[in-house]
Amino acid sequence: MTPLDDIHDPADLKRLPRSELPRVADELRAEIVRVCSRAGGHLASSLGAVELTVALHWLFDSARDRFVWDVGHQTYGHKILTGRRDAMPTIRTPGGLAGFTTSSESVHDALTVGHASTSVAAAFGMALARDARGQDHRVIAVIGDGALTGGMALAALNQIGHVKPKMTVVLNDNEMSISENVGALNHTMRQLQVKPWVQDAEARSKRTLEGVYAPLAELGSRAKSAARRFFDPASDNPFHAMGLRYVGPVDGHDVHALAYYLEHIDRLDGPTMLHVVTRKGKGLEVAEADPITWHGASAFDPDRPVHVGKGYAWSDAFGDAAIQLADADDRVWVLTPAMREGSGLVAYSKRHPDRYLDVGIAEDVAVTTAAGMALQGLKPIVAIYSTFLQRGFDQVVHDVSIENLDVTFAIDRAGLVGGDGATHQGVYDLAFLRALPNLSVAMPRDARQMRAMLREAQRLGGPKAVRWPRGSVDVAPEAPVDAWDAIEWGRAEVLKEGSELWLLGLGPTVGYALEAAGDDPRVGVVDARFVKPLDAALITRLARSGARLVTVEDHALPGGFGSAVAELLADRGLAVPLTRLGIADRIVPHGDPKAQHEELGYGPRALARRVRELLDGTEPSGADRTNVGVGASRSGVATHAATSGADDRTPN
Numbered sequence: 001m002t003p004l005d006d007i008h009d010p011a012d013l014k015r016l017p018r019s020e021l022p023r024v025a026d027e028l029r030a031e032i033v034r035v036c037s038r039a040g041g042h043l044a045s046s047l048g049a050v051e052l053t054v055a056l057h058w059l060f061d062s063a064r065d066r067f068v069w070d071v072g073h074q075t076y077g078h079k080i081l082t083g084r085r086d087a088m089p090t091i092r093t094p095g096g097l098a099g100f101t102t103s104s105e106s107v108h109d110a111l112t113v114g115h116a117s118t119s120v121a122a123a124f125g126m127a128l129a130r131d132a133r134g135q136d137h138r139v140i141a142v143i144g145d146g147a148l149t150g151g152m153a154l155a156a157l158n159q160i161g162h163v164k165p166k167m168t169v170v171l172n173d174n175e176m177s178i179s180e181n182v183g184a185l186n187h188t189m190r191q192l193q194v195k196p197w198v199q200d201a202e203a204r205s206k207r208t209l210e211g212v213y214a215p216l217a218e219l220g221s222r223a224k225s226a227a228r229r230f231f232d233p234a235s236d237n238p239f240h241a242m243g244l245r246y247v248g249p250v251d252g253h254d255v256h257a258l259a260y261y262l263e264h265i266d267r268l269d270g271p272t273m274l275h276v277v278t279r280k281g282k283g284l285e286v287a288e289a290d291p292i293t294w295h296g297a298s299a300f301d302p303d304r305p306v307h308v309g310k311g312y313a314w315s316d317a318f319g320d321a322a323i324q325l326a327d328a329d330d331r332v333w334v335l336t337p338a339m340r341e342g343s344g345l346v347a348y349s350k351r352h353p354d355r356y357l358d359v360g361i362a363e364d365v366a367v368t369t370a371a372g373m374a375l376q377g378l379k380p381i382v383a384i385y386s387t388f389l390q391r392g393f394d395q396v397v398h399d400v401s402i403e404n405l406d407v408t409f410a411i412d413r414a415g416l417v418g419g420d421g422a423t424h425q426g427v428y429d430l431a432f433l434r435a436l437p438n439l440s441v442a443m444p445r446d447a448r449q450m451r452a453m454l455r456e457a458q459r460l461g462g463p464k465a466v467r468w469p470r471g472s473v474d475v476a477p478e479a480p481v482d483a484w485d486a487i488e489w490g491r492a493e494v495l496k497e498g499s500e501l502w503l504l505g506l507g508p509t510v511g512y513a514l515e516a517a518g519d520d521p522r523v524g525v526v527d528a529r530f531v532k533p534l535d536a537a538l539i540t541r542l543a544r545s546g547a548r549l550v551t552v553e554d555h556a557l558p559g560g561f562g563s564a565v566a567e568l569l570a571d572r573g574l575a576v577p578l579t580r581l582g583i584a585d586r587i588v589p590h591g592d593p594k595a596q597h598e599e600l601g602y603g604p605r606a607l608a609r610r611v612r613e614l615l616d617g618t619e620p621s622g623a624d625r626t627n628v629g630v631g632a633s634r635s636g637v638a639t640h641a642a643t644s645g646a647d648d649r650t651p652n
Contacts, residue, residue: 002027009083010057010108018058021255025054029283032076035088036297037305041419042073042099043297044281045145048174048252052142052276053077055258059266060138066110066126070119070143070153072100073295074172082108092419094591099419114423115391116361117150119143120169124156127165138266139165144172145280146338149360157273161243164270168262169244171273172252174280174291239273248275253282292341312475314468315344315412317447320476321454322381322410326352328481331379332458334410335370337363337392343383343412363388367395367407374405379458385413386426386467393432400463401436408457409433411467414443415508415554416597418470421590427583429467431559434532439463440489441531443507447476449529452487460489469508469554470593492535498524501548501614504539506531506561509552509602516607523611531561534568543569548577548614552602554593557582579614581607 003020004027007013016024029050036043054077056067062082069075079097080088084106090096101109111122123141130137147153148171160167239246247265250257258276265272280295281287286305287294300306322345326332333355336343340358349356359365363384370380384392389411400407414426433441442457442465444450450468457464492504495514500522503513510527517523524547526538542549549569551562562580569576581602588596597603601610612618 004028004031004080007081008085010062010081013054013057013081016058018256018259021054021058021259025051025255026283028054028077028080031080031085031088033284033302035076035080035091037300037302039089039091039093040296040298041091042076042295043284044287044291044294045071045074045174046076047284047287048278048280048282048291049074049142049144049172050077050282051253051255051258052170052172052278053081055255055262056140056142057081059259059262060140062108062110065138065140066123067108068110068119068123068126068139068141069101069113070141070147071116071145072113074142074145075101078108079106082106092421092590094595096590098421098590100421100423112423114420115388116145116147117143117153119147120153120160121156123167123169124160124163124165127167128163131165139167140170141167142170142172144174144278146361149338149362151362151364157239157242157244160271161239164243166269167271168265169271169273171248171275172278173249173275174252174278243271245270245272246275247272249277250274252276252278311472313344314447314450314471314473315342317344317450317473317476318383318410318412318454318468319344319346319348321447321451322348322383323351324451324481325381325454325458326355329379329458330355331377333357333370333373333378333380334383335359335366335380336383337361337366337388339383339385339388339412342385343410345383363392364395367392368399370407371395371399371403371405374400374407375403379406379408381408381410381454381458383410383412385424386411386415386429387413387417387424389429390432396433396439396463397436401439404438404462406458406461407463408454409463409465409467410454411465413470414467415469416588416591416593418593419590422587425588426467426470427554427556427588428559429465430531430553430555430561431563433465434564435559436463439465440533441465441467442489442529443467443531444529445505445507445510445527447473448485449487451476452485453529455481455484456487456489467507471508487529490530490533490535492529492538493527494524494538495527496523496525498522498547501550501611502526502542503607503611504528504549504551504561504565506551506553506555509554512597512602512604512607513552515604516611518608520611522615528561531564534564536568536572539565539568540572540574543572543574543576546576548579550579550581550611550614552607553580553582554597554602555582557584579610581610 003016003024029047032046084097087097092099098105100114102112103109119141120143123139127139143153237246247261250261261274265274279288280291322334334345334348335357336345337359338361340346340349366382370382373380411429417424417426430441433439442453444453453466457466496517502524503517504526505513506528513525517525551565553561555561557580560582562582566578583600594603598606
């Protein structure tokens with residue numbers, strides 16, 4: 001048996017002597033590698049936070065104290081130490097553990113997370129609530145992996161420095177981007193900072209001087225500040241300016257040092273930032289050498305770790321198209337909020353480094369910077385995930401849409417995304433984008449359409465959004481920009497004729513619709529391609545033919561593609577049978593997207609069953625009944641939607 005084998009909850013860890021902590025850390029790191037080699041997952045970040053995780057759990061009580069992990073992808077060690085070791089092979093799989101901290105999963109998870117830069121504000125709120133209720137537990141925020149670039153984190157730090165609640169902010173700096181450890185003298189000064197007798201002596205001296213002659217107290221305070229600046233260059237760092245006590249940098253892989261500093265900081269009043277320097281991927285050579293590639297790993301052989309690529313992805317198709325667009329027009333720029341690799345922009349950033357900008361985890365900055373570029377005649381493309389665009393919505397409204405600026409939004413991960421789960425599902429952007437004046441939204445079914453839409457968006461100008469799903473796509477044939485497929489903005493495409501029922505798909509659901517229709521002459525298939533503007537002429541023609549219309553989307557039903565079609569029919573006074581299939585008013589957890597599409601009622605098999613039921617006039621039975629809502633006004637607008645789909649029926 002090893003120490004880790006005896007740890008079933010944090011109480012078991014606390015019973016171990018301090019001397020055993022390095023051994024626990026080594027075993028915990030090996031266990032994370034073992035789990036990720038089998039199940040994949042967020043590897044490099046979790047490896048880098050091992051010693052910090054061990055020190056926190058050895059000192060404090062995560063069931064009572066609040067550990068608020070930013071993003072949460074560095075918490076595999078935390079999950080293992082809090083009773084979830086046996087379930088770790090299920091992480092990010094259907095019905096298994098979530099890939100991030102999730103409050104519904106464990107009492108030890110203080111906050112459900114997935115987006116960066118939220119920990120400090122949430123911890124601030126927890127500290128205020130604790131103090132208001134007269135409680136005495138600790139509040140510790142752990143932020144890193146670039147999350148401090150988010151304005152939300154910096155704004156929260158500013159408030160914390162003003163209100164000064166007792167709390168600790170641990171900056172897990174795995175890039176050494178703020179300051180460097182300056183050696184033995186620095187270490188000595190850090191130890192003095194957290195010694196209680198130093199803090200008490202400082203307070204007593206100041207009170208005494210104030211009682212004798214107030215200017216002496218001010219002089220003493222200024223002398224102390226001058227001495228600190230002389231011995232400690234970090235004293236002029238922005239955290240001091242914000243009103244936080246700053247300690248560090250500290251070796252984040254020295255578990256004894258971490259325990260020492262955390263223990264002494266706990267005795268101090270007010271907010272303290274502990275700056276720890278770690279190495280992302282620590283302990284696995286390939287992950288240390290390439291922490292970006294190994295940030296999220298597929299299953300691998302731990303003895304011969306090799307990162308397995310996932311083939312040609314939609315993001316790769318976008319990156320290739322962006323290069324050609326920038327080659328053809330020197331006004332084209334690409335901006336991204338810390339998603340160079342995820343958005344397929346590695347090659348672009350090397351080909352056009354002078355027209356590429358990564359603003360860090362600051363989506364609002366990406367959008368408004370693009371607006372500023374457009375105001376000066378450039379043609380910026382903002383490459384962003386659907387779920388992250390939510391964080392720039394205000395800027396899309398105020399800085400792009402209102403001014404009708406030439407900004408193209410290249411939206412990746414539109415639809416269900418798999419293991420990343422609820423916080424990353426890209427199923428809301430249609431609803432919030434199509435409400436905006438001037439802005440239009442397109443979705444291709446393949447890479448050829450994608451690049452054609454991007455080119456047309458650039459040619460037409462104005463705010464345009466082109467969105468695509470996560471996953472692989474066939475490579476578009478090589479061709480110069482002026483030889484790319486032509487596409488008319490706002491025009492849908494009929495792929496199969498029908499007589500009684502029309503399936504209107506969007507993006508990946510177009511393939512589902514073709515599969516479900518088969519060779520049945522009664523069933524037609526339309527690739528809608530555009531949600532705004534809709535192809536009103538085609539949809540009106542189909543509605544007047546007397547056929548039933550079925551919209552199929554990998555998106556939330558409220559405000560989505562089906563809603564747009566229902567609104568069009570209502571506005572034109574067309575009382576036709578309309579069935580909307582998609583995601584109703586619910587949160588979709590992590591899982592396999594294609595399986596979830598089936599469960600939600602719009603995968604190819606579920607769609608085929610639904611088509612048969614609609615053509616045969618039969619009601620859904622069993623489990624399918626809960627996946628389809630019923631009811632409509634004669635205008636075709638839904639009166640209610642059930643779990644996963646809405647069936648808008650006009651009375652006969």
